Amino acid sequence: MAKDLKPKARLPRGLADRTGAELAATHSMLAKIRAVYALYGFEALETPAFEYTDALGKFLPDQDRPNEGVFSFQDDDEQWLSLRYDLTAPLARYVAEHFDALPKPYRSHRAGYVFRNEKPGPGRFRQFMQCDADTVGAPSVSADAEICMMAADTLEAVGVPRGDYVIRVNNRKVLDGVLEAIGLAGEENAGRRLTVLRAIDKYDKFGVEGVRLLLGAGRKDESGDFTKGAGLNERQSAVVLAMLTGDGVTADADGVKVEIPGDVELAAALATNAAFLEGMDELNTIRMLVAAAGYEDRVKIDPSVVRGLEYYTGPVYEAELTFEIKDEDGRPVRFGSVAGGGRYDGLVARFKGEKVPATGFSIGVSRLLSALAFLGKMDDEAEVGPVVILVMDKEPARLADYMKMVSELRANGIRAEMYQGGGGMKAQMKYADKRGAPAVVIQGSNEKAAGELQIKDLVEGAKIAASIADNAEYRAARPAQFAVKENELVAAIRDVLERRAAPTLGLDD
RNA sequence: GCAGGUGUAGCUCAGUUGGUUAGAGCGCCGGUCUGUGGAACCGGAGGUCGGUGGUUCGAGCCCACCCACCUGUACCA
Known part of the structure; x- marks a missing residue:
């Protein structure tokens, strides 16, 4: 239970x-x-x-x-x-x-x-x-x-x-103008307008043919699922695609030209649409400003940018990698x-x-x-971990010694901590390794009696260890470990940290 | 939401036509090693086999439903 x-x-x-x-x-x-x-x-x-x-x-x-x-x-x-x-x-x-x-x-x-x-x-x-x-x-x-x-x-x-990367820019007014020109103005066509805009948004993903399908009857995806299209006829689709691909819709200093093969009527409807012209004009201004500042290779006009469907009212932009x-x-x-x-x-x-x-x-x-x-x-x-002071002896007086070492390191701006777990020395070494500690400080009774500390450089130690196959030898070698006087703690740890910061001893090699 | 796929140890995956106690590698913990993170060897812990119900003498395996994840698609302020 x-x-x-x-x-x-x-x-x-x-x-x-x-x-x-x-x-x-x-x-x-x-x-x-x-x-x-x-x-x-x-x-x-x-x-x-x-x-x-x-x-x-x-x-x-x-x-x-x-x-x-x-x-x-x-x-x-x-x-x-x-x-x-x-x-x-x-x-x-x-x-x-x-x-x-x-x-x-x-x-x-x-x-x-x-x-x-x-x-x-x-x-x-x-x-x-x-x-x-x-x-x-x-x-x-x-x-x-x-x-x-x-x-x-x-x-x-x-x-x-x-x-x-490229910053692609379009204008919602241009899209609105195209929709008006092909007869999709008015409340009753709101749903179809959304479908058309969504289809345009898919140009990147599905290409011209994919968009053509989505503008018309619909498109079937790889899993066999069917997406219903906007139900435009071929003439309407042709206008949208002309705008989308730029084949037939051009804008330069002389103004905006619209050419749709075999459809003079819809071409004229678009070329005289107020929203369309205003949008194209704004895009031209943006193009000019961007070029004047030297950004023309990074900020580009792109008629397929749609963005969110609800609240945008003019230029829309998208940063693409x-x-x-x-x-x-x-x-x-x-x-x-x-x-x-x-x-x-x-x-x-x-x-x-x-x-x-x-x-x-x-x-x-x-x-x-x-x-x-x-x-x-x-x-x-990888973050450099704290220097770990190993707890070799759990008597309160010795714990106080370890805490003092920690304080001394911290007072000198060196990240440090005393091991606060319950494990033995091997566990403490593993802990230090996992934390990414640059060094550990070891002071058992022998070192204490001699007024010394053992400092082990863990990064250097790991390297030396890799070349030692035999465990008895590994333990005897105590790689990258050295003794210093108690009052040399901070200086010795600084040395280790500096060596670690040096390129030859970094994490890269 | 729709379509297809996949669910077995912390991770990656085996697991025969349905057959008794569900395995491996890696990882983890411990020992070899009374004071040393690696390597090696040995040992250990860890699973309601995604869930529920059904078929069957017997289900990790078959069926139904549900859940989760993956891929595509839809939506995306």
């Missing part, structure tokens, strides 16, 4: 524990990201992990199931609260709440965990970290261009080489989008009534970190 009551030690699915090296790498990467954001003039802001549900809720994907995808609970006073699922909605709340006191434009950056109650997968968690930067109160596309260029700088700052890497099983790993964002002119207006133009983007910290790990750019150097 008691057995049944024992809780099972297990992590809820979609969550992850993070330890030493990974945490250090995360902190190091965040520091680099923040440095770039700060350099661009963004100031730090932190908002809490949860908000009133209605502050987040309007922009949930499916209005019929407002709790879908979000972790929610009720407060004492029965008001509903939800864990944030991104950092943009809380920013909008913050700006609306403190609007009068904030400088406009308000430029802020923030990092934090967000939560999504949906199916986890490889690299997809229910809690993950984002790091955002936003400009609120900036109507011009120069703010969008700046964000894109900052995204490029940020990726390079964390170690993604130029050429291994372009290098290919194979995993342990030899399968190619696609990192895809590691950051994204766009203009959301309506988000603050939810609280304020008046329109507040804003644009920003968000880095998926965990995803970027795992990509960096594949690139070999992660700061994952």
Whole structure:
């Protein structure tokens, strides 16, 4: 019976524990990201992990199931609260709440965990970290261009080489114009518009033919599962594909040209569509600004970028890693989008009534970190463990001696601890090894009587040990171990640490 | 959510046409070795064979349902 009551030690699915090296790498990467954001003039802001549900809720994907995808609970006073699922909605709340006191434009950056109650997968968690930067109160596309260029700088700052990434930019107005031109305007076509946008979003993944199928009747995947398409006819699909591939839609200093073979009528409809032209014009401006700053090889216009379906109102952007890497099983790993964002002119207006133009983007910290790990750019150097003082003798007076040694090392800035477990010497050595200790200090009764300490360099010792086959010899040799006077403890440990820091004795060889 | 696949020790996996006490390697703990992390040898712990129900004299193996994970797909603020 008691057995049944024992809780099972297990992590809820979609969550992850993070330890030493990974945490250090995360902190190091965040520091680099923040440095770039700060350099661009963004100031730090932190908002809490949860908000009133209605502050987040309007922009949930499916209005019929407002709790879908979000972790929610009720407060004492029965008001509903939800864990944030991104950092943009809380920013909008913050700006609306403190609007009068904030400088406009308000430029802020923030990092934090967000939560999504949906199916986890490889690299997809229910809690993950984002790091955002936003400009609120900036109507011009120069703010969008700046964000894109900052995204490029940020990726390079964390170690993604130029050429291994691209910031792709599109404009929601261009897509809206295309949809209008092919006759999908109006409330009654909202569902089909979404389907078309989703199909466009799949261009990277499935190519022209895949998108053509999704725009038309539908597409069958490898497992035989069928995805229903948007049901466009061939003429409509041709316009979407012309825009998507750039074959037929061109824009330069002379203006926008649309040519669709055999369909002058729809070509003209698109070429005179107001939203389409405005969107193309904005993209041209972004292109010009980006080129003037010398970013044209890194920030590129790409008509297949769609992003979230709900709140973006203008330019949208996505940072994609372009290098290919194979995993342990030899399968190619696609990192895809590691950051994204766009203009959301309506988000603050939810609280304020008046329109507040804003644009920003968000880095998926965990995803970027795992990509960096594949690139070999992660700061994952093993932490140097503490110097371990072995407990050779458990009498209180001797324990006091050991504690004193620990204090002395700590007072000199050296990580150190006395072994606090119950094991014998062999267990203590194993402990020190597992902790990555650079050295252990040994003082049994013999050394005590002589006023000495034995210090063992564990890194050097492991190397010497590798060449000794016989255990008796190994033990007799006491590799990399030496005696010093009690008052030489700090100096001797410093020597060991310095040797370890030297390249010939590092972990690399 | 949908489709397909996989579930045996901490990890990677064997396990015959259904047959008695479910194995290996690695890892872990201990000993050889009265004061030394490695190596070697020896020993030990660790499994309700994902769960429940069924078929059978007998189920890790067959059947049904459920759960979890993997792959694809859908959704992705």
